Amino acid sequence: MKLLHTADWHIGKELGGFSLLEEQKAAFKKILQLALDEQVDGIIVAGDLYDRAIAPTSAVTALEAMLREMNLTHHLPIYAVSGNHDGATRLGAGHEWREQTNLYINTTLAEAFTPVETEEAQIFMLPFLEPTAARVYYQVAEDEIADYQSIEQVMARIVPEMVANFNPDKRHILVTHYYVTGSDNEDYEFTSETNSRVGGLKGITAGQFADFDYVALGHLHLREASPTKTIRYSGSPVKFNTKEAQTEKGVYIVDVTADGVETTWHPIAPTKDLIVLQETFETLTDPAFYQQYDRAHANFFSIRIQGAAQSSNARADLTEIYGDVVELQYDMPKIALDQQVVPEPVDDDISNEDLIGQFYEEVMGESLTPMQETLVSDTLVAISQAEEG
Amino acid sequence: MKLLHTADWHIGKELGGFSLLEEQKAAFKKILQLALDEQVDGIIVAGDLYDRAIAPTSAVTALEAMLREMNLTHHLPIYAVSGNHDGATRLGAGHEWREQTNLYINTTLAEAFTPVETEEAQIFMLPFLEPTAARVYYQVAEDEIADYQSIEQVMARIVPEMVANFNPDKRHILVTHYYVTGSDNEDYEFTSETNSRVGGLKGITAGQFADFDYVALGHLHLREASPTKTIRYSGSPVKFNTKEAQTEKGVYIVDVTADGVETTWHPIAPTKDLIVLQETFETLTDPAFYQQYDRAHANFFSIRIQGAAQSSNARADLTEIYGDVVELQYDMPKIALDQQVVPEPVDDDISNEDLIGQFYEEVMGESLTPMQETLVSDTLVAISQAEEG
Numbered sequence: 001m002k003l004l005h006t007a008d009w010h011i012g013k014e015l016g017g018f019s020l021l022e023e024q025k026a027a028f029k030k031i032l033q034l035a036l037d038e039q040v041d042g043i044i045v046a047g048d049l050y051d052r053a054i055a056p057t058s059a060v061t062a063l064e065a066m067l068r069e070m071n072l073t074h075h076l077p078i079y080a081v082s083g084n085h086d087g088a089t090r091l092g093a094g095h096e097w098r099e100q101t102n103l104y105i106n107t108t109l110a111e112a113f114t115p116v117e118t119e120e121a122q123i124f125m126l127p128f129l130e131p132t133a134a135r136v137y138y139q140v141a142e143d144e145i146a147d148y149q150s151i152e153q154v155m156a157r158i159v160p161e162m163v164a165n166f167n168p169d170k171r172h173i174l175v176t177h178y179y180v181t182g183s184d185n186e187d188y189e190f191t192s193e194t195n196s197r198v199g200g201l202k203g204i205t206a207g208q209f210a211d212f213d214y215v216a217l218g219h220l221h222l223r224e225a226s227p228t229k230t231i232r233y234s235g236s237p238v239k240f241n242t243k244e245a246q247t248e249k250g251v252y253i254v255d256v257t258a259d260g261v262e263t264t265w266h267p268i269a270p271t272k273d274l275i276v277l278q279e280t281f282e283t284l285t286d287p288a289f290y291q292q293y294d295r296a297h298a299n300f301f302s303i304r305i306q307g308a309a310q311s312s313n314a315r316a317d318l319t320e321i322y323g324d325v326v327e328l329q330y331d332m333p334k335i336a337l338d339q340q341v342v343p344e345p346v347d348d349d350i351s352n353e354d355l356i357g358q359f360y361e362e363v364m365g366e367s368l369t370p371m372q373e374t375l376v377s378d379t380l381v382a383i384s385q386a387e388e389g
Numbered sequence: 390m391k392l393l394h395t396a397d398w399h400i401g402k403e404l405g406g407f408s409l410l411e412e413q414k415a416a417f418k419k420i421l422q423l424a425l426d427e428q429v430d431g432i433i434v435a436g437d438l439y440d441r442a443i444a445p446t447s448a449v450t451a452l453e454a455m456l457r458e459m460n461l462t463h464h465l466p467i468y469a470v471s472g473n474h475d476g477a478t479r480l481g482a483g484h485e486w487r488e489q490t491n492l493y494i495n496t497t498l499a500e501a502f503t504p505v506e507t508e509e510a511q512i513f514m515l516p517f518l519e520p521t522a523a524r525v526y527y528q529v530a531e532d533e534i535a536d537y538q539s540i541e542q543v544m545a546r547i548v549p550e551m552v553a554n555f556n557p558d559k560r561h562i563l564v565t566h567y568y569v570t571g572s573d574n575e576d577y578e579f580t581s582e583t584n585s586r587v588g589g590l591k592g593i594t595a596g597q598f599a600d601f602d603y604v605a606l607g608h609l610h611l612r613e614a615s616p617t618k619t620i621r622y623s624g625s626p627v628k629f630n631t632k633e634a635q636t637e638k639g640v641y642i643v644d645v646t647a648d649g650v651e652t653t654w655h656p657i658a659p660t661k662d663l664i665v666l667q668e669t670f671e672t673l674t675d676p677a678f679y680q681q682y683d684r685a686h687a688n689f690f691s692i693r694i695q696g697a698a699q700s701s702n703a704r705a706d707l708t709e710i711y712g713d714v715v716e717l718q719y720d721m722p723k724i725a726l727d728q729q730v731v732p733e734p735v736d737d738d739i740s741n742e743d744l745i746g747q748f749y750e751e752v753m754g755e756s757l758t759p760m761q762e763t764l765v766s767d768t769l770v771a772i773s774q775a776e777e778g
Contacts, residue, residue, distance in 0.1 A: 054443055057478040064482050072485055089446040093453050094483035096461055101486065 001120050003079075004035045005252040005263075007046035007177070007218030008236035010085060011066075012059025015274070015300060016326035016350065020238060021062055026271035027237040028066050031251055034266055035076060038253050041118065042102075043076055046218030046234065047083025047128055047177030049105075053385050054087060067103060077102035079116065081127040083177040083218055085381055088127060109137045113161055121171040121256050124162050124212075128177040128219075134158065151178065155208050163211050171256045174209060177218040179374075182206030182227040206231050214254055214261040220374060222247055223265070230261060239274040241354075242302045242327060243370055246276070274300045274326070281309040285317060295323050302327035329358065352380050390509050392468075393424045394641040394652075396435035396566070396607030397625035399474060400455075401448025404663070404689060405715035405740070409627060410451055415660035416626040417455050420640055423655055424465060427642050430507065431491075432465055435607030435623065436472025436517055436566030438494075442774050443476060456492060466491035468505065470516040472566040472607055474770055477516060498526045502550055510560040510645050513551050513601075517566040517608070523547065540567065544593050552600050560645045563598060566607040568763075571595030571616040595620050603643055603650040609763060611636055612654070619650060628663040630743075631691045631716060632759055635665070663689045663715070670698040674706060684712045691716035718747065742766050 009028075013020050035043055050059055070076045082088040082105065092107030104116055106125035115122035134154040135145065148154055166172055181203040206227040209215045215231040221244055226232040234252050239245055250267040275293060283289050284303065293299065301322040309330075311317050319325050327350075350358070356376050361367050368376065398417075402409050424432055439448055459465045471477040471494065481496030493505055495514035504511035523543040524534065537543055555561055570592040595616040598604045604620040610633055615621040623641050628634055639656040664682060672678050673692065682688065690711040698719075700706050708714050745765050750756050757765065 057476070060478050060482055068485060087446070089449050090479070093449055094487060096457060097486040097489065097492065098483060100489050103486065 001041040001118055001256045002038060003042050003044055003173070003216075003254040003256065004031065004038065004040045005044045005046065005216040005232070005234045005254050006031055006237055007044075007216070007234045008048045008083070008221055009045065009063075010048055010051040010236065010238075010240065011063045012055045013051035013240060014351075015240065016302075016354070018300065018324050018326050019058075020240075021058060023238050023270065023272045025062060025066075027249075027268055030268050031237060032066075032070060032074070034251065034253075034268075035070070036074065040253065041077065042123075043070060043078050044173075044175050044216045044254075045078065045080040046175050046216050047081050048085040048218055049080060049083070049091065050086050052085065052087075053090070055090075067098075071098075071101055071103040075101070077116075078104060079123050079125055079175050080105045081125045081175055081177055081218075082107040084128045084378060084385075086128075087385075109134060109158070112158065113165060115162075115165065115172075117167075117170075120258070121173050121213075122165075122167055123173045123175065126158065126162075126174060126176040129154075152204055152208070155204050159208055159211065166211070171213040171258075171261065172211065173254075173256065174212045174215045176215065178204050179219060180204045180206055180209065180215070180217060180227045180231055182231075214256065214263075216252075216254070220370070222370065223250070223252075225370070229263075232263060237268050239270065241373075242274070242276050243367075243373060245274045245302060272297075272299055272324075274302060276302045276304070278304040278306060278331070280306045281311065281314060285321060290321050293322070295321065297323045300324050300326045302329075304329045304331055306331045327354065353377050390430040390507055390645045391427060392431050392433055392562070392605075392643045392645065393420065393427065393429045394433045394435065394605040394621070394623045394643050395420055395626055396433075396605070396623050397437045397472070397610055398434065398452075399437055399440040399625065399627075399629065400452045401444045402440035402629060403740075404629065405691075405743075407689065407713050407715050408447075409629075410447060412627050412659065412661045414451060414455075416638075416657050419657050420626060421455075421459060421463070423640065423642075423657075424459070425463065429642065430466065431512075432459060432467050433564050433605045433643075434467065434469040435564050435605045436470050437474040437607055438469060438472070438480065439475050441474060441476075442479070444479075456487075460487070460490055460492040464490070466505075467493060468512050468514055468564050468605075469494045470514045470564055470566055470607075471496040473517045473767060473774075475517075476774075498523060498547070501547065502554060504551075504554065504561075506556075506559075509647070510562050510602075511554070511556055512562045512564065515547065515551075515563060515565040518543075541593055541597070544597050548597055548600065555600070560602045560647075560650065561600065562643075562645065563601045563604045565604065568592045568608060569595055569598065569604070569606060569616045569620055571620075603645065603652075605641075605643070609759070611759065612639070612641075614759070618652075621652060626657050628659065630762075631663070631665050632762060634663045634691060661686075661688055661713075663691060665691045665693070667693040667695060667720070669695045670700065670703060674710065679710050682711070684710065686712045689713050689715045691718075693718045693720055695720045716743065741769050 009024065011024055049063060067078065071078055082091050088107035091105060095105050098105065104125060106112060107127050109129055112124060112126040115124045131148055131151055131154045135148045138157065140148050182205050209231055213230065217231065217233045220233045221236040221240060223233050223235040232252060235249060237249050237251060239249060248267050249270065250265055253264045253266060255262040277284060279289065284305065301324065303318055303325055305314060315325065315328050318328065353376055357368050357373065398413060400413055438452060456467065460467055471480050477496035480494060484494050484496070487494065493514060495501060496516050498518055501513060501515040504513045520537055520540055520543045524537045527546065529537050571594050598620055602619065606620065606622045609622045610625040610629060612622050612624040621641060624638060626638050626640065628638060637656050638659065639654055642653045642655060644651040666673060668678070673694065690713065692707055692714055694703060704714065704717050707717065742765055746757050746762065
């Protein structure tokens with residue numbers, strides 16, 4: 001069978017106060033077209049369908065239209081799980097009715113142990129969950145809590161219970177949404193410090209998922225973070241920040257045969273791209289420079305001004321020229337901690353993630369690594385989820 | 390055919406800081422049992438399934454379980470609309486999948502014109518909507534807006550479009566959620582002042598719905614507010630405030646035959662009742678008095694103390710005796726507007742509705758009428774819906 005693997009749609013996400021909804025809809029259309037062209041037998045969405053536990057109604061309307069088009073119009077089975085950004089209860093509402101047409105969105109641990117059975121494969125869907133949720137599910141006694149502290153410990157109990165339901169005549173697919181460490185990619189090899197604890201959770205090691213023929217992961221937005229060849233992140237189909245601007249976005253087509261699993265990468269070209277500029281204000285405002293770019297809302301621009309801006313309102317000037325300026329930063333030398341600093345005025349539209357990132361950069365003189373960035377993002381999500389209750 | 394008509398479940402509602410969820414679940418069980426005993430062909434829920442546009446997750450879990458039990462376990466068709474308290478987009482999410490098993494929750498005007506067809510009847514479901522939503526739907530031009538200002542005007546266009554789809558060989562049922570004026574019940578006859586505008590919307594008159602054989606209404610919580618014998622409010626199945634405390638709650642069984650429509654009232658006895666006490670503090674704390682009531686969380690108590698309370702903490706004393714004191718008020722004489730007043734300390738747990746009600750009472754010396762109370766409640770809901778966006 002053939003599956004399309006995507007993840008981290010984050011429908012409703014904004015970039016510097018600009019809605020990404022139209023770009024997300026455009027990416028969706030391309031993903032759907034690819035699924036139809038490739039005649040896949042189903043689409044995997046490995047968590048973070050929404051950007052927030054309480055998604056704005058515009059995001060709800062958009063995701064519903066996507067699910068409808070895939071599942072009701074084109075009769076494509078959907079294999080999805082809730083990620084850490086999703087509100088599991090809200091996303092899971094009505095799932096029994098959706099399953100009647102093979103639209104699966106698992107949002108609880110209880111659902112993880114019963115795979116969807118196809119002719120060739122068993123597809124297990126394990127949503128993101130905190131160790132506390134597993135302790136509730138397993139009714140862990142007071143004196144056993146030490147064995148259920150980390151997500152790694154919890155997984156050591158969950159995975160064997162899934163494996164116990166394996167049909168040896170079939171291939172075994174897992175759809176889930178976690179950090180999985182053990183990368184064979186230098187760029188994303190974790191330092192020993194971050195290896196064991198990322199996002200407040202002990203990391204899962206690739207070996208824990210070794211029994212599966214393919215693990216379709218969501219959580220990290222770059223496919224390069226995939227820990228092994230059969231345990232993969234598809235990454236997000238849309239660029240969410242400057243770190244992701246120079247990377248290629250896309251999805252995997254996963255071929256599941258008796259001989260094994262083969263994945264093929266299919267890029268999804270952005271309709272409205274995220275372009276990062278790092279120039280002096282003089283260059284940025286020089287027609288000879290800016291006329292090389294499609295502007296007037298054709299692209300998003302993340303701009304870093306080198307040196308001082310000869311303007312009383314650099315943002316207004318650059319917005320006039322470039323259209324959608326989603327980020328505006330100033331290159332600053334590393335600040336010694338004992339130095340008196342007059343801080344740059346804070347951009348009103350800036351997200352909490354970016355604010356922390358900029359602060360780190362100003363103090364440390366280097367930007368957050370992708371891992372650190374995810375840690376910051378996850379912490380902020382965990383806080384907002386706690387507020388939602 | 391036989392239908393059960395209920396409305397205004399307001400799942401997730403609190404009463405003076407106390408959750409009504411358990412009482413709502415208990416009422417649901419009784420409603421379901423009645424539906425099974427009476428072998429009805431479907432259950433009408435005429436709006437306000439939730440109490441808020443963004444219902445707490447506990448309410449989502451509870452309503453989902455109810456829908457599952459009615460529709461998937463017992464295969465009962467559900468005919469529901471969103472009310473002014475519901476968040477239409479969120480409640481409507483996934484409705485195409487739910488409809489596969491005859492669970493209908495209409496949340497948009499577009500859905501109102503296509504009835505569900507049964508052998509004997511056409512069931513139209515028209516959700517609550519503001520005139521603005523109708524103007525968008527009908528793409529009303531600038532110079533026609535004057536004809537779409539009030540809900541009465543809007544209904545004058547909507548109803549004929551539904552009637553145009555009538556099959557003359559069938560009975561015609563409408564499920565909706567509005568004020569409908571023209572009561573034949575003295576207690577709820579509106580004054581000329583409130584007749585035309587309640588809740589910021591011009592009222593719909595019963596005559597506008599004359600083409601239907603039965604109109605199953607939600608919005609007002611007392612069945613006594615029903616405008617005619619075939620245009621009825623079932624009222625809420627649970628008591629939500631002191632005004633409703635002395636009334637009988639229940640549902641209608643609606644018999645639809647070739648000869649016409651017959652309704653039978655079926656009371657739903659509260660499991661945990663709302664008891665209103667109005668006594669001196671001395672009486673309230675006298676065992677001979679309070680021992681006549683089932684206390685210790687067996688009932689909710691709304692208490693009005695007559696005269697001064699001989700206690701430094703009347704609430705603590707009364708909670709100790711009665712358990713769940715959902716309201717605590719003090720009888721005060723009417724205050725002249727030019728009089729210097731030391732206000733009573735405000736109860737922290739009090740809802741905005743009750744706060745406005747108490748203020749009105751203190752100033753005017755009389756309590757809000759049910760109509761005024763609904764006006765206050767609707768205004769507050771409209772404000773919170775506007776915040777939700």
